[in-house]
Amino acid sequence: MIFPRTSNVQLRKKLFRECSRSLCLCRHYKSYFHALLYAEDCYLEKWDGFEMKNVNLELHNAEILVKVGFLTRYKHKVKDEKIFITFEVGKNRPFLLSRDFISVRPSNGEGNEFQGIFYRLVGNNLLLAEFGDDFHSQYQPDCKYDVKFSFNRVCLKRAHHAITVASEALLRNLLFP
Template sequence: MDEILELLRAKPSYKVKQGSDDFMENRDIVHGKSLKLTERVKYKYSLKKYEMPTELKTIFERPHQDVLRRLSSQLNANNYSKFFSELLYAEEYKTNEDLKRYDRQKVKLVKKSGDYFKMKIHKRALAEKRLSVLPGDYIFVVKCGDKKAEAYQGFVHEVLKSSIDLKFDESFSQEVYNSNVRFDVRFTFNRVSMRRMHQTVRNPKVEFSRLFPQNHQNFSANDVDFQNIKFYTILNYYQRRAVAIIKSGIHQPWPFIVFGPPGTG
Protein backbone atom coordinates (compact mmCIF):
# COMPACT_ATOMS: atom_id res chain seq x y z
CA MET A 1 0.00 0.00 0.00
CA ASP A 2 2.85 2.41 0.83
CA GLU A 3 4.30 1.88 -2.65
CA ILE A 4 0.93 2.65 -4.25
CA LEU A 5 0.53 5.83 -2.18
CA GLU A 6 4.00 6.92 -3.19
CA LEU A 7 3.15 6.46 -6.86
CA LEU A 8 -0.04 8.50 -6.41
CA ARG A 9 1.72 11.34 -4.62
CA ALA A 10 1.48 14.64 -6.51
CA LYS A 11 4.74 15.47 -8.19
CA PRO A 12 6.01 19.04 -8.42
CA SER A 13 5.75 20.55 -11.88
CA TYR A 14 8.83 21.28 -13.90
CA LYS A 15 10.60 24.34 -12.50
CA VAL A 16 11.89 26.92 -14.92
CA LYS A 17 14.73 29.17 -13.92
CA GLN A 18 14.16 32.85 -13.38
CA GLY A 19 16.41 34.59 -15.89
CA SER A 20 20.15 35.12 -16.00
CA ASP A 21 22.79 36.92 -18.00
CA ASP A 22 22.27 36.43 -21.71
CA PHE A 23 25.16 34.19 -22.70
CA MET A 24 24.10 34.45 -26.37
CA GLU A 25 24.66 38.20 -26.59
CA ASN A 26 27.18 39.33 -29.23
CA ARG A 27 28.02 35.79 -30.33
CA ASP A 28 29.01 34.81 -33.84
CA ILE A 29 26.83 31.92 -35.01
CA VAL A 30 27.91 28.80 -36.88
CA HIS A 31 24.82 27.45 -38.61
CA GLY A 32 23.91 23.78 -38.35
CA LYS A 33 22.48 21.26 -40.78
CA SER A 34 18.72 21.32 -41.18
CA LEU A 35 16.45 18.43 -42.04
CA LYS A 36 16.45 17.43 -45.68
CA LEU A 37 12.90 16.71 -46.74
CA THR A 38 12.38 13.97 -49.29
CA GLU A 39 9.65 16.00 -50.95
CA ARG A 40 9.79 19.76 -50.70
CA VAL A 41 6.89 21.92 -51.82
CA LYS A 42 7.96 24.34 -54.53
CA TYR A 43 6.57 27.82 -54.03
CA LYS A 44 6.28 30.46 -56.72
CA TYR A 45 7.66 33.11 -54.38
CA SER A 46 10.26 32.52 -51.70
CA LEU A 47 9.33 33.38 -48.12
CA LYS A 48 11.25 36.40 -46.87
CA LYS A 49 13.10 36.38 -43.55
CA TYR A 50 11.25 39.34 -42.00
CA GLU A 51 13.96 39.84 -39.39
CA MET A 52 13.08 42.07 -36.45
CA PRO A 53 14.28 45.67 -37.02
CA THR A 54 16.97 46.81 -34.58
CA GLU A 55 14.90 49.88 -33.71
CA LEU A 56 11.96 47.75 -32.57
CA LYS A 57 14.15 45.39 -30.57
CA THR A 58 15.59 48.40 -28.75
CA ILE A 59 12.08 49.64 -27.92
CA PHE A 60 10.96 46.22 -26.68
CA GLU A 61 13.92 46.22 -24.28
CA ARG A 62 12.69 49.44 -22.68
CA PRO A 63 10.15 49.72 -19.83
CA HIS A 64 6.65 48.41 -20.45
CA GLN A 65 5.09 51.87 -20.83
CA ASP A 66 7.46 52.76 -23.68
CA VAL A 67 6.42 49.63 -25.54
CA LEU A 68 2.73 50.41 -25.05
CA ARG A 69 3.17 53.91 -26.41
CA ARG A 70 4.75 52.49 -29.56
CA LEU A 71 1.99 49.91 -30.09
CA SER A 72 -1.03 52.04 -29.15
CA SER A 73 -1.61 53.78 -32.48
CA GLN A 74 -5.12 53.68 -33.95
CA LEU A 75 -5.55 51.01 -36.62
CA ASN A 76 -6.53 52.32 -40.05
CA ALA A 77 -6.04 51.48 -43.72
CA ASN A 78 -2.84 53.53 -43.94
CA ASN A 79 -0.97 51.80 -41.10
CA TYR A 80 -2.54 48.32 -41.40
CA SER A 81 0.65 46.48 -42.41
CA LYS A 82 2.92 48.39 -40.01
CA PHE A 83 0.45 48.01 -37.14
CA PHE A 84 0.16 44.22 -37.36
CA SER A 85 3.82 43.68 -38.27
CA GLU A 86 4.91 45.43 -35.09
CA LEU A 87 2.47 43.36 -33.04
CA LEU A 88 3.95 40.21 -34.56
CA TYR A 89 7.46 41.38 -33.71
CA ALA A 90 6.32 42.12 -30.16
CA GLU A 91 4.93 38.59 -29.86
CA GLU A 92 8.18 37.15 -31.22
CA TYR A 93 10.26 39.18 -28.76
CA LYS A 94 8.12 38.04 -25.82
CA THR A 95 8.33 34.40 -26.95
CA ASN A 96 12.11 34.58 -27.11
CA GLU A 97 12.29 36.18 -23.68
CA ASP A 98 10.06 33.44 -22.24
CA LEU A 99 12.25 30.73 -23.80
CA LYS A 100 15.29 32.12 -21.99
CA ARG A 101 13.80 30.68 -18.80
CA TYR A 102 14.61 27.25 -20.19
CA ASP A 103 18.30 28.03 -20.69
CA ARG A 104 20.49 25.23 -19.41
CA GLN A 105 24.04 25.35 -18.14
CA LYS A 106 26.80 22.76 -18.10
CA VAL A 107 25.00 20.36 -20.41
CA LYS A 108 26.71 17.23 -21.64
CA LEU A 109 26.28 16.23 -25.27
CA VAL A 110 26.77 12.62 -26.31
CA LYS A 111 28.30 12.07 -29.73
CA LYS A 112 26.53 9.66 -32.03
CA SER A 113 27.46 8.92 -35.63
CA GLY A 114 28.75 11.61 -37.98
CA ASP A 115 27.71 15.11 -36.92
CA TYR A 116 24.82 13.88 -34.76
CA PHE A 117 24.68 14.44 -31.00
CA LYS A 118 22.24 13.46 -28.28
CA MET A 119 21.13 15.88 -25.56
CA LYS A 120 19.04 14.83 -22.60
CA ILE A 121 16.03 16.99 -21.95
CA HIS A 122 13.67 17.17 -18.97
CA LYS A 123 10.78 14.98 -20.11
CA ARG A 124 8.35 16.60 -17.68
CA ALA A 125 8.88 19.96 -19.38
CA LEU A 126 7.87 18.33 -22.66
CA ALA A 127 4.97 16.41 -21.11
CA GLU A 128 3.51 19.58 -19.55
CA LYS A 129 3.88 21.37 -22.90
CA ARG A 130 5.89 24.10 -21.22
CA LEU A 131 8.58 23.59 -23.82
CA SER A 132 7.80 22.51 -27.35
CA VAL A 133 10.61 20.90 -29.33
CA LEU A 134 9.88 19.48 -32.77
CA PRO A 135 11.99 18.08 -35.60
CA GLY A 136 13.16 21.01 -37.70
CA ASP A 137 13.49 23.34 -34.70
CA TYR A 138 16.96 24.30 -33.55
CA ILE A 139 18.88 25.24 -30.42
CA PHE A 140 22.12 27.11 -29.78
CA VAL A 141 25.00 25.75 -27.71
CA VAL A 142 28.00 27.67 -26.40
CA LYS A 143 31.08 26.25 -24.74
CA CYS A 144 30.83 26.91 -21.00
CA GLY A 145 33.02 29.66 -19.62
CA ASP A 146 34.31 30.87 -22.98
CA LYS A 147 33.01 34.40 -23.55
CA LYS A 148 34.56 34.58 -27.01
CA ALA A 149 33.36 31.20 -28.24
CA GLU A 150 31.05 30.95 -31.22
CA ALA A 151 27.47 29.79 -30.76
CA TYR A 152 26.69 26.62 -32.68
CA GLN A 153 23.24 26.09 -34.13
CA GLY A 154 22.01 22.52 -33.76
CA PHE A 155 18.96 21.38 -35.71
CA VAL A 156 16.61 18.90 -34.06
CA HIS A 157 16.39 15.77 -36.20
CA GLU A 158 14.52 13.51 -33.77
CA VAL A 159 12.63 13.96 -30.50
CA LEU A 160 12.64 11.01 -28.12
CA LYS A 161 11.03 10.58 -24.69
CA SER A 162 13.87 12.12 -22.71
CA SER A 163 16.36 13.33 -25.30
CA ILE A 164 16.71 15.00 -28.67
CA ASP A 165 19.06 14.26 -31.55
CA LEU A 166 20.87 17.29 -32.95
CA LYS A 167 23.01 17.90 -36.00
CA PHE A 168 25.66 20.63 -36.07
CA ASP A 169 28.11 21.91 -38.62
CA GLU A 170 31.00 19.46 -39.05
CA SER A 171 33.41 21.96 -37.47
CA PHE A 172 31.62 21.47 -34.14
CA SER A 173 32.70 17.84 -34.01
CA GLN A 174 36.20 18.55 -35.30
CA GLU A 175 37.14 21.70 -33.39
CA VAL A 176 34.92 22.11 -30.33
CA TYR A 177 33.48 18.88 -29.01
CA ASN A 178 35.02 16.38 -26.68
CA SER A 179 33.36 14.27 -24.02
CA ASN A 180 34.62 16.46 -21.18
CA VAL A 181 33.33 19.77 -22.55
CA ARG A 182 30.06 21.17 -21.20
CA PHE A 183 27.76 23.62 -22.96
CA ASP A 184 25.23 26.35 -22.22
CA VAL A 185 22.02 25.79 -24.18
CA ARG A 186 19.44 28.22 -25.58
CA PHE A 187 16.12 26.98 -26.97
CA THR A 188 14.40 28.81 -29.83
CA PHE A 189 11.18 28.57 -31.78
CA ASN A 190 10.60 28.00 -35.45
CA ARG A 191 9.93 31.34 -37.18
CA VAL A 192 8.26 29.93 -40.30
CA SER A 193 4.70 30.52 -39.03
CA MET A 194 5.64 34.01 -37.89
CA ARG A 195 7.17 34.79 -41.28
CA ARG A 196 4.02 33.62 -43.05
CA MET A 197 1.94 35.94 -40.88
CA HIS A 198 4.25 38.84 -41.79
CA GLN A 199 3.80 37.92 -45.43
CA THR A 200 0.02 37.96 -45.01
CA VAL A 201 -0.30 41.34 -43.29
CA ARG A 202 1.95 42.91 -45.93
CA ASN A 203 -0.06 41.51 -48.81
CA PRO A 204 -0.65 44.39 -51.26
CA LYS A 205 -3.90 42.78 -52.41
CA VAL A 206 -5.68 43.28 -49.08
CA GLU A 207 -9.18 44.63 -49.76
CA PHE A 208 -9.22 47.60 -47.42
CA SER A 209 -12.72 48.52 -48.57
CA ARG A 210 -13.91 45.42 -46.72
CA LEU A 211 -11.75 45.93 -43.64
CA PHE A 212 -12.46 49.65 -43.36
CA PRO A 213 -15.82 50.36 -45.07
CA GLN A 214 -16.51 54.04 -45.67
CA ASN A 215 -20.24 53.83 -46.29
CA HIS A 216 -22.16 52.37 -43.39
CA GLN A 217 -25.48 50.92 -44.48
CA ASN A 218 -28.09 49.28 -42.33
CA PHE A 219 -29.55 46.11 -43.74
CA SER A 220 -32.90 44.78 -42.65
CA ALA A 221 -33.65 41.09 -42.83
CA ASN A 222 -37.31 41.43 -41.90
CA ASP A 223 -38.47 41.34 -45.51
CA VAL A 224 -36.45 38.29 -46.52
CA ASP A 225 -38.81 35.53 -47.65
CA PHE A 226 -37.61 32.08 -46.66
CA GLN A 227 -40.89 30.23 -46.69
CA ASN A 228 -40.30 28.87 -50.20
CA ILE A 229 -36.72 27.72 -49.62
CA LYS A 230 -36.18 24.01 -49.09
CA PHE A 231 -34.33 23.34 -45.83
CA TYR A 232 -33.21 20.33 -43.89
CA THR A 233 -36.01 19.52 -41.50
CA ILE A 234 -33.65 19.54 -38.52
CA LEU A 235 -32.92 23.28 -38.89
CA ASN A 236 -34.71 25.57 -36.45
CA TYR A 237 -36.23 28.96 -37.25
CA TYR A 238 -33.07 30.98 -36.64
CA GLN A 239 -30.90 28.63 -38.68
CA ARG A 240 -33.33 28.78 -41.61
CA ARG A 241 -33.47 32.55 -41.34
CA ALA A 242 -29.65 32.81 -41.42
CA VAL A 243 -29.45 30.64 -44.54
CA ALA A 244 -32.13 32.71 -46.26
CA ILE A 245 -30.39 36.01 -45.49
CA ILE A 246 -27.08 34.72 -46.82
CA LYS A 247 -28.81 33.41 -49.94
CA SER A 248 -30.57 36.73 -50.55
CA GLY A 249 -27.26 38.58 -50.87
CA ILE A 250 -28.52 41.76 -49.18
CA HIS A 251 -25.30 42.07 -47.22
CA GLN A 252 -22.96 42.01 -50.21
CA PRO A 253 -20.09 42.74 -50.60
CA TRP A 254 -19.48 42.32 -46.87
CA PRO A 255 -18.79 38.85 -45.43
CA PHE A 256 -21.42 37.10 -43.35
CA ILE A 257 -20.49 35.47 -40.04
CA VAL A 258 -22.63 32.70 -38.56
CA PHE A 259 -22.24 31.64 -34.93
CA GLY A 260 -22.95 28.26 -33.35
CA PRO A 261 -24.45 26.28 -31.96
CA PRO A 262 -21.31 24.49 -30.70
CA GLY A 263 -20.44 21.28 -32.47
CA THR A 264 -22.20 22.09 -35.73
CA GLY A 265 -19.04 23.10 -37.60
Protein backbone atom coordinates (compact mmCIF):
# COMPACT_ATOMS: atom_id res chain seq x y z
CA MET A 1 0.00 0.00 0.00
CA ILE A 2 1.32 3.43 -0.94
CA PHE A 3 1.40 6.24 1.62
CA PRO A 4 -1.96 7.95 1.61
CA ARG A 5 -2.05 11.33 -0.12
CA THR A 6 -2.72 13.89 2.56
CA SER A 7 -2.08 17.55 3.06
CA ASN A 8 -1.23 16.85 6.68
CA VAL A 9 2.58 16.95 6.66
CA GLN A 10 2.78 15.82 10.30
CA LEU A 11 0.86 12.62 9.50
CA ARG A 12 3.19 11.78 6.58
CA LYS A 13 6.25 12.39 8.76
CA LYS A 14 4.81 10.13 11.46
CA LEU A 15 4.15 7.35 8.92
CA PHE A 16 7.69 7.71 7.59
CA ARG A 17 9.18 7.52 11.10
CA GLU A 18 7.21 4.35 11.80
CA CYS A 19 8.40 2.80 8.55
CA SER A 20 12.00 3.86 9.22
CA ARG A 21 11.82 2.29 12.65
CA SER A 22 10.40 -0.89 11.15
CA LEU A 23 13.45 -1.16 8.86
CA CYS A 24 15.54 -1.76 11.97
CA LEU A 25 13.03 -3.99 13.73
CA CYS A 26 11.91 -6.20 10.83
CA ARG A 27 11.64 -9.87 11.57
CA HIS A 28 10.21 -10.77 8.19
CA TYR A 29 11.37 -10.00 4.70
CA LYS A 30 7.85 -8.96 3.73
CA SER A 31 7.69 -6.07 6.20
CA TYR A 32 11.31 -5.14 5.45
CA PHE A 33 10.72 -4.78 1.70
CA HIS A 34 7.41 -2.98 2.21
CA ALA A 35 9.21 -0.51 4.50
CA LEU A 36 11.90 0.05 1.85
CA LEU A 37 9.20 0.82 -0.72
CA TYR A 38 7.55 3.27 1.71
CA ALA A 39 10.91 4.99 2.15
CA GLU A 40 11.32 5.25 -1.63
CA ASP A 41 7.84 6.73 -1.91
CA CYS A 42 8.81 9.39 0.65
CA TYR A 43 11.93 10.18 -1.34
CA LEU A 44 9.93 10.52 -4.57
CA GLU A 45 7.44 12.76 -2.79
CA LYS A 46 10.04 15.50 -2.42
CA TRP A 47 10.40 15.69 -6.23
CA ASP A 48 6.70 15.52 -6.98
CA GLY A 49 5.65 18.81 -8.51
CA PHE A 50 9.20 19.82 -9.51
CA GLU A 51 8.86 22.76 -11.93
CA MET A 52 10.91 24.39 -14.66
CA LYS A 53 9.96 27.83 -16.02
CA ASN A 54 10.35 29.32 -19.51
CA VAL A 55 11.52 26.15 -21.23
CA ASN A 56 11.98 25.86 -25.00
CA LEU A 57 10.29 22.72 -26.30
CA GLU A 58 11.28 21.18 -29.62
CA LEU A 59 9.67 18.51 -31.77
CA HIS A 60 11.81 15.49 -32.56
CA ASN A 61 10.81 12.81 -35.09
CA ALA A 62 12.04 9.33 -34.23
CA GLU A 63 11.61 5.76 -35.36
CA ILE A 64 11.09 3.31 -32.53
CA LEU A 65 11.79 -0.37 -33.09
CA VAL A 66 8.89 -2.40 -31.69
CA LYS A 67 9.40 -6.13 -31.16
CA VAL A 68 6.45 -8.19 -32.30
CA GLY A 69 5.69 -11.60 -30.87
CA PHE A 70 6.62 -13.54 -27.76
CA LEU A 71 9.95 -14.86 -29.00
CA THR A 72 11.27 -11.70 -30.58
CA ARG A 73 14.31 -13.26 -32.22
CA TYR A 74 12.03 -15.45 -34.34
CA LYS A 75 9.50 -12.76 -35.15
CA HIS A 76 9.88 -9.54 -37.07
CA LYS A 77 10.40 -6.05 -35.74
CA VAL A 78 8.22 -3.12 -36.74
CA LYS A 79 9.30 0.52 -36.94
CA ASP A 80 6.90 2.93 -35.29
CA GLU A 81 7.30 6.61 -36.13
CA LYS A 82 6.72 8.96 -33.22
CA ILE A 83 6.99 12.64 -32.57
CA PHE A 84 8.61 13.43 -29.23
CA ILE A 85 8.84 16.69 -27.39
CA THR A 86 12.41 17.35 -26.30
CA PHE A 87 13.93 19.80 -23.86
CA GLU A 88 17.01 20.06 -21.72
CA VAL A 89 16.91 19.41 -18.00
CA GLY A 90 19.54 20.45 -15.48
CA LYS A 91 21.57 18.34 -13.11
CA ASN A 92 19.17 19.11 -10.26
CA ARG A 93 16.34 17.29 -12.06
CA PRO A 94 14.27 14.61 -10.34
CA PHE A 95 14.99 10.94 -10.89
CA LEU A 96 12.48 9.90 -13.54
CA LEU A 97 11.17 6.52 -14.55
CA SER A 98 9.61 5.68 -17.88
CA ARG A 99 5.89 6.48 -17.84
CA ASP A 100 6.15 9.30 -15.26
CA PHE A 101 4.00 12.32 -16.02
CA ILE A 102 5.07 15.67 -17.47
CA SER A 103 2.69 18.62 -17.63
CA VAL A 104 3.35 21.66 -19.81
CA ARG A 105 1.58 25.00 -20.02
CA PRO A 106 2.49 28.14 -21.96
CA SER A 107 4.58 30.42 -19.74
CA ASN A 108 2.38 33.42 -20.51
CA GLY A 109 -0.46 31.70 -18.61
CA GLU A 110 -2.71 31.62 -21.66
CA GLY A 111 -3.82 28.22 -22.87
CA ASN A 112 -4.45 24.81 -21.41
CA GLU A 113 -2.19 22.51 -19.48
CA PHE A 114 -1.20 19.36 -21.38
CA GLN A 115 -0.09 16.11 -19.83
CA GLY A 116 2.50 13.88 -21.45
CA ILE A 117 4.52 10.84 -20.53
CA PHE A 118 8.27 10.65 -19.97
CA TYR A 119 9.86 8.31 -22.51
CA ARG A 120 13.59 8.46 -21.81
CA LEU A 121 16.59 10.61 -21.10
CA VAL A 122 19.21 10.91 -23.86
CA GLY A 123 22.69 11.59 -22.59
CA ASN A 124 22.69 13.44 -19.31
CA ASN A 125 20.20 16.16 -20.00
CA LEU A 126 17.96 15.74 -23.09
CA LEU A 127 14.51 14.56 -22.12
CA LEU A 128 12.10 12.85 -24.56
CA ALA A 129 8.38 12.96 -23.78
CA GLU A 130 5.24 11.82 -25.61
CA PHE A 131 2.25 14.14 -25.84
CA GLY A 132 -1.12 13.70 -27.50
CA ASP A 133 -2.43 15.28 -30.68
CA ASP A 134 -4.16 18.01 -28.67
CA PHE A 135 -0.75 19.38 -27.69
CA HIS A 136 0.78 18.97 -31.15
CA SER A 137 -2.10 20.86 -32.78
CA GLN A 138 -1.43 24.00 -30.69
CA TYR A 139 2.39 23.72 -30.45
CA GLN A 140 4.30 26.86 -31.44
CA PRO A 141 8.11 26.62 -31.69
CA ASP A 142 8.69 30.19 -30.50
CA CYS A 143 6.54 29.77 -27.37
CA LYS A 144 8.11 29.06 -23.97
CA TYR A 145 6.48 26.61 -21.57
CA ASP A 146 6.38 25.90 -17.86
CA VAL A 147 7.08 22.23 -17.18
CA LYS A 148 6.00 20.25 -14.10
CA PHE A 149 6.84 16.63 -13.22
CA SER A 150 4.75 14.15 -11.27
CA PHE A 151 5.31 10.50 -10.61
CA ASN A 152 3.41 7.50 -11.83
CA ARG A 153 3.25 5.27 -8.79
CA VAL A 154 2.12 2.17 -10.65
CA CYS A 155 5.59 0.63 -10.32
CA LEU A 156 5.49 1.02 -6.52
CA LYS A 157 2.00 -0.48 -6.37
CA ARG A 158 3.17 -3.44 -8.45
CA ALA A 159 6.20 -3.92 -6.23
CA HIS A 160 4.01 -3.98 -3.09
CA HIS A 161 1.74 -6.52 -4.76
CA ALA A 162 4.73 -8.67 -5.79
CA ILE A 163 6.04 -8.67 -2.21
CA THR A 164 2.64 -9.75 -0.91
CA VAL A 165 2.37 -12.56 -3.46
CA ALA A 166 5.96 -13.70 -2.88
CA SER A 167 5.30 -13.83 0.86
CA GLU A 168 2.54 -16.41 0.54
CA ALA A 169 3.25 -19.79 2.10
CA LEU A 170 4.10 -21.62 -1.15
CA LEU A 171 6.82 -19.18 -2.20
CA ARG A 172 8.08 -17.93 1.17
CA ASN A 173 10.49 -20.78 1.89
CA LEU A 174 11.77 -20.80 -1.67
CA LEU A 175 12.48 -17.07 -1.94
CA PHE A 176 13.33 -16.27 1.68
CA PRO A 177 14.99 -19.34 3.26
